Amino acid sequence: MNNRELAKIFYEMAQYMKMEEIDFKPFAYERAGASIEALEQDVEEIYKEGGVAGLEKISGVGKNIARKIEEYISTGNIKTYQRLKKKTPVNLEELVNIEGVGVKKVKILYRKLKIKNLKDLEKAAKAHKIAPLFGFGEKTEKNILQGIKFLKRSKGRFLLGEILPHVREIIERLKSLEEVEQISTAGSLRRMKETIGDADILVVSGKPSSVMDFFCSLPEVVKIWSKGNTKSSVRMENSFGHVRNKISNGVDIDIRVVAKESYGSALQYFTGSKEHNIITRKIAIAKKLKLNEYGIFQGKKMIAGKTEKEIYKILGMDWIPPEMRENQGEIELALKKKLPRIIDYKDIKGDLHCHSNWDGGVNSILEIAETAMEMSYEYLGISDHTKFLRIENGLDERQLSQQRKEIEKINAKIQNSNVKSSSKSKFQILQGCETNILNNGSVDIKDEALKKLDYVIAGVHSSFKMSKEKMTERIIRAMKNPHIKIISHPTGRILKKREEYQIDFDRILRAAKQTETILEINAYPVRLDLNDKNIRRAKRAGVKMIINTDSHQKNQLRFIEFGIAQARRGWAEKKDIINTQPLQKLLKFLE
DNA sequence: GCCGTTTTCGGCCCGACTGTTTTCAGTCG
Numbered sequence: 001m002n003n004r005e006l007a008k009i010f011y012e013m014a015q016y017m018k019m020e021e022i023d024f025k026p027f028a029y030e031r032a033g034a035s036i037e038a039l040e041q042d043v044e045e046i047y048k049e050g051g052v053a054g055l056e057k058i059s060g061v062g063k064n065i066a067r068k069i070e071e072y073i074s075t076g077n078i079k080t081y082q083r084l085k086k087k088t089p090v091n092l093e094e095l096v097n098i099e100g101v102g103v104k105k106v107k108i109l110y111r112k113l114k115i116k117n118l119k120d121l122e123k124a125a126k127a128h129k130i131a132p133l134f135g136f137g138e139k140t141e142k143n144i145l146q147g148i149k150f151l152k153r154s155k156g157r158f159l160l161g162e163i164l165p166h167v168r169e170i171i172e173r174l175k176s177l178e179e180v181e182q183i184s185t186a187g188s189l190r191r192m193k194e195t196i197g198d199a200d201i202l203v204v205s206g207k208p209s210s211v212m213d214f215f216c217s218l219p220e221v222v223k224i225w226s227k228g229n230t231k232s233s234v235r236m237e238n239s240f241g242h243v244r245n246k247i248s249n250g251v252d253i254d255i256r257v258v259a260k261e262s263y264g265s266a267l268q269y270f271t272g273s274k275e276h277n278i279i280t281r282k283i284a285i286a287k288k289l290k291l292n293e294y295g296i297f298q299g300k301k302m303i304a305g306k307t308e309k310e311i312y313k314i315l316g317m318d319w320i321p322p323e324m325r326e327n328q329g330e331i332e333l334a335l336k337k338k339l340p341r342i343i344d345y346k347d348i349k350g351d352l353h354c355h356s357n358w359d360g361g362v363n364s365i366l367e368i369a370e371t372a373m374e375m376s377y378e379y380l381g382i383s384d385h386t387k388f389l390r391i392e393n394g395l396d397e398r399q400l401s402q403q404r405k406e407i408e409k410i411n412a413k414i415q416n417s418n419v420k421s422s423s424k425s426k427f428q429i430l431q432g433c434e435t436n437i438l439n440n441g442s443v444d445i446k447d448e449a450l451k452k453l454d455y456v457i458a459g460v461h462s463s464f465k466m467s468k469e470k471m472t473e474r475i476i477r478a479m480k481n482p483h484i485k486i487i488s489h490p491t492g493r494i495l496k497k498r499e500e501y502q503i504d505f506d507r508i509l510r511a512a513k514q515t516e517t518i519l520e521i522n523a524y525p526v527r528l529d530l531n532d533k534n535i536r537r538a539k540r541a542g543v544k545m546i547i548n549t550d551s552h553q554k555n556q557l558r559f560i561e562f563g564i565a566q567a568r569r570g571w572a573e574k575k576d577i578i579n580t581q582p583l584q585k586l587l588k589f590l591e
Numbered sequence: 592g593c594c595g596t597t598t599t600c601g602g603c604c605c606g607a608c609t610g611t612t613t614t615c616a617g618t619c620g
Contacts, residue, residue, distance in 0.1 A: 024592070028594095028603090031593080062592060100609085101617095102618050104618085389605090390620095
């Protein structure tokens with residue numbers, strides 16, 4: 001908890017420094033923030049063990065930043081941060097989240113119009129006070145309004161990836177209570193939707209009131225909306241669930257306590273979706289039964305309710321995985337007992353989209369590989385950015401060939417250290433790269449260099465606002481390059497921030513099929529791209545997919561879960577996803 | 592403000608794009 005808070009402060013300090021046109025320092029603070037966020041140990045612990053000198057061992061942390069960490073630990077505050085904030089007291093996170101608005105514009109908006117937050121900005125834009133400002137204009141004003149509109153549409157929704165880990169942590173704490181017999185997430189969180197409105201927790205307990213007392217007095221709770229004997233609703237603190245430097249308003253959590261004999265029906269009822277439940281209840285009615293959150297009833301007699309499985313069974317259906325419960329045809333298939341066997345969370349054997357510290361990433365190739373081995377992967381693909389992305393320190397042809405040698409060395413080292421352990425001796429690091437698809441569809445690395453890699457990923461990282469026709473052509477041309485095997489984040493959306501770019505997805509699918517190009521299901525929480533609908537389309541078109549994390553630090557390899565969840569929501573089966581294959585088969589496929 | 596098998600001082604964080612300029616500033620990846 002500490003680390004994330006602190007990292008967030010450093011990110012914000014960096015932004016304020018950029019606002020003041022300070023050179024280089026912002027970069028130092030960002031880097032320190034990123035490396036603190038990636039730490040496994042709490043900074044406070046590091047400080048207790050080794051003092052300021054211990055803190056200085058953290059990469060990117062020197063004398064000054066170490067002192068600031070010390071200040072934060074001992075006073076809970078950083079004076080420099082307060083000073084920066086005082087100079088421009090605005091909701092920076094909120095304002096820079098609008099596309100096209102950065103720190104410099106925020107500064108002008110505050111100095112000239114005293115705009116502090118989204119509300120002020122919207123008011124000013126609607127009153128046409130923005131366009132006359134120096135450096136702004138008609139178009140900027142329009143873009144700002146559009147950006148606000150887009151933000152509002154996704155307002156109140158949270159990323160699965162930022163909420164789930166915290167809710168799980170809270171569930172762990174609840175589990176430690178003697179009174180808690182069974183516990184689970186419910187609602188959209190259990191269905192693993194890419195964004196969620198609020199979080200639902202379902203508990204079985206003989207002592208509901210003490211569970212309620214414990215829950216409502218959690219330190220993260222900032223507001224109790226309602227507190228009852230079996231149902232409570234609270235607002236969590238703001239920092240609850242932020243990813244990198246993006247902070248959201250606190251999420252609401254609803255908790256319900258139900259009787260043991262109703263747990264299954266309550267879980268079914270509160271997991272939803274609403275549309276799915278409407279149909280299941282209709283099926284019950286047709287069988288002269290009644291289904292509600294307490295159980296399934298024949299007249300007044302309750303005939304089931306303890307588990308979800310028995311509920312579905314009585315309705316004449318197979319149990320449906322929560323990720324599929326969107327009334328998209330899953331009920332019909334479950335009635336015919338013909339549900340597809342969707343990919344399992346344990347099926348992934350490796351991750352081919354990972355960034356190391358050779359480009360903008362945090363960890364060394366070896367460190368990432370160690371995490372991959374901990375996850376029992378058989379392989380790991382390093383795919384650093386290439387030279388077009390200068391700020392990400394993209395690699396050129398020469399650096400790629402240097403990296404190849406490094407990877408060979410590490411592979412040899414891993415093989416030697418694991419001779420005894422047969423399970424790990426199979427592990428292998430592959431070398432790829434994530435090339436940039438330029439405007440004309442060519443990529444920024446020469447074919448001769450691409451040829452030497454184990455595989456090549458290509459993605460769009462610039463000029464997002466092309467026409468549909470041009471963007472489609474651009475990506476198809478990249479797919480036709482025989483070296484390019486994978487298209488990363490194929491639609492380019494950023495959740496709560498940027499729409500997909502315009503593409504003719506059917507044409508992309510046809511070209512992917514024809515060129516045997518793999519489409520990525522990017523597991524990074526703000527991307528989740530392809531989304532569930534496109535995954536289904538790709539599956540239907542017979543296009544192969546791969547679930548990758550796009551991780552920039554080793555801990556982010558765990559994001560794979562969110563990608564698998566999307567694949568499950570898109571009904572993808574094991575055979576549709578190529579990184580469910582063992583190493584040799586994967587290599588053959590890539591070839 | 593950090594860092595060092597090019598450097599303990601002098602480099603780092605660049606280039607495309609957009610919209611605002613009339614030669615450039617801000618934003619984004």
